[in-house]
Amino acid sequence: MRTPTFTCMLAVAGAHVFGGHLCTALAWDAHGHRTITRLALDGFVASAGSAAPLPDWLTDESARAMVAYQSSEADRYRGTRSNYLAHENNPDHFLDVEDLETFGLTLSTMPPLRYQYVAAMAVARHVHPEEHQPHNPRLNPSGDQEWPGFVAHAIAEHHAKLTSAFKTVRTLEQLNDPARAAQLQMARANVLVHMGHLSHFVGDAAQPLHTTRHHHGWVGDNPNGYTTDRAIHAFIDGAVLTIHSLNYDTLRAQAAFDARVDAGDPWRDIITYIQRSHDAVEPLYMLHKSGQLTQDPGRPFIAERLLDASSMLAALYTSAWNASAPTDRDVQDFVRYDSPARAEPAPGMGKPQP
Ligand SMILES: [Zn+2]
Numbered sequence: 001m002r003t004p005t006f007t008c009m010l011a012v013a014g015a016h017v018f019g020g021h022l023c024t025a026l027a028w029d030a031h032g033h034r035t036i037t038r039l040a041l042d043g044f045v046a047s048a049g050s051a052a053p054l055p056d057w058l059t060d061e062s063a064r065a066m067v068a069y070q071s072s073e074a075d076r077y078r079g080t081r082s083n084y085l086a087h088e089n090n091p092d093h094f095l096d097v098e099d100l101e102t103f104g105l106t107l108s109t110m111p112p113l114r115y116q117y118v119a120a121m122a123v124a125r126h127v128h129p130e131e132h133q134p135h136n137p138r139l140n141p142s143g144d145q146e147w148p149g150f151v152a153h154a155i156a157e158h159h160a161k162l163t164s165a166f167k168t169v170r171t172l173e174q175l176n177d178p179a180r181a182a183q184l185q186m187a188r189a190n191v192l193v194h195m196g197h198l199s200h201f202v203g204d205a206a207q208p209l210h211t212t213r214h215h216h217g218w219v220g221d222n223p224n225g226y227t228t229d230r231a232i233h234a235f236i237d238g239a240v241l242t243i244h245s246l247n248y249d250t251l252r253a254q255a256a257f258d259a260r261v262d263a264g265d266p267w268r269d270i271i272t273y274i275q276r277s278h279d280a281v282e283p284l285y286m287l288h289k290s291g292q293l294t295q296d297p298g299r300p301f302i303a304e305r306l307l308d309a310s311s312m313l314a315a316l317y318t319s320a321w322n323a324s325a326p327t328d329r330d331v332q333d334f335v336r337y338d339s340p341a342r343a344e345p346a347p348g349m350g351k352p353q354p
Contacts, residue, residue: 027093027204028306029238031247033071036206036309037199038064038248043257043314048321057188070196071203086142093204095149096213097278102131103148107275112267114153121147151205155270158198159316163263165191166324171334174326179340199313202273206309209233211278218285226285236284236302244299251303251310259311263319273312280305 028036045059057063077089100106103124111117125132135146169191172184209215209232216233218226241247261269280301287293287301326334 027075027207027210027237028241030072030075032237032241032306033075033200033203034068035241035246035248035251036203036306036313037068037071037196039251039255039307039310040199040202040313040317041067042252043255043311044317044321047257047314048318054321058191063192066192067195067199070193071199073193073196074200083142086144090142090144091147092150092154092201094210094215095151095205095274096215097148097211097274098213099148102128104128107152107271107278110152110271112153112156114150114157117150117153118147149210151201151210152267152270152274154201155198155205155316156267158194158201159261159266159320162191162194162198162317163320163323165194166321167326167330168334170324171326171331174331175335177340183338195317198316202313202316203309205270205274206277206305206312207236208277208280208284208305209236211274212281214281214285224286224289226282226289232285232288240293240298240302241306243294244302246299246303246306251306254303255307255310257311257314259308259315261312261315261319263323266316266319269312269315273308276308277305 027033041059041064045054048054049059074089074093077085097107100110103121105120105124111120135143137143140146165187169184169187172180172187204210213219214226216230217228219228222228259269259273283301284293287298292298293301
């Protein structure tokens with residue numbers, strides 16, 4: 001369980017009961033998420049488009065700019081003060097890997113299905129109450145700090161939604177029905193929305209401080225004297241990218257796009273990806289302590305995190321695309337569910353006849 005800090009407690013105590021939680025971290029700022037997205041789109045075009053070119057609506061500069069913008073939407077949710085939104089959205093941005101142990105879980109044994117994961121933790125907390133501080137709704141009214149986090153589940157779920165969105169577009173394109181023009185336009189927009197959401201959480205998971213209980217400075221035993229300054233989080237999110245001039249143009253030549261994802265079930269690949277980021281937590285603190293994070297050794301270290309994210313995201317985009325070709329049965333089911341006879345009328349055509 002994430003323990004609210006003193007600063008957080010003050011902020012929450014001053015918030016309205018339905019106020020948003022003020023202390024959950026962002027990850028890469030919008031610039032970092034855009035960089036990951038634009039790199040990944042290059043990898044997607046190169047791999048998924050190798051058999052047949054991807055359509056313009058998915059790859060032109062307008063689409064790239066929209067997906068890059070959308071890749072920060074999940075952080076914009078934090079700007080609306082709602083416990084309902086904070087409860088649902090905030091824990092999707094992180095996974096404090098060390099805290100799984102208090103629920104008898106590890107990265108490799110964590111249930112892949114979200115509510116089975118929650119149920120397993122609730123049972124563990126009931127059986128071993130001594131391992132857990134009870135959740136305090138006064139200090140954390142949205143409950144967004146109650147569990148170790150859901151970023152792995154968010155990636156898997158958004159990958160599945162993107163696969164579905166691709167399939168709908170390709171189904172509508174096969175139908176090629178002028179009466180469904182608005183449906184196709186919206187379906188294409190949905191693809192860009194889901195590509196952006198997926199990018200966000202893949203990006204977050206590559207920020208090592210989003211995979212650890214030491215997310216805002218080292219907590220607990222600290223024999224190596226790592227920083228306990230909360231500011232390290234924001235420093236990694238943004239300032240260190242500026243210091244090393246890490247952006248699309250400077251990283252493009254290094255992007256390898258060698259990650260691969262099992263389209264049928266990407267869970268193991270997602271877990272391996274999060275483990276790589278978690279493995280970088282202590283090296284990150286060591287670089288920070290030695291002062292090398294802002295010097296030559298720091299640049300490839302942070303660049304590798306951004307490039308790993310773009311490679312993984314490209315692989316997830318590609319696997320979703322490759323799994324989305326509709327079968328004849330898919331097309332028939334789509335029409336049966338939403339038949340032309342009951343379609344929305346074109347503007348000015350009046351109500352459809354029953
Ligand atoms: Zn985030």
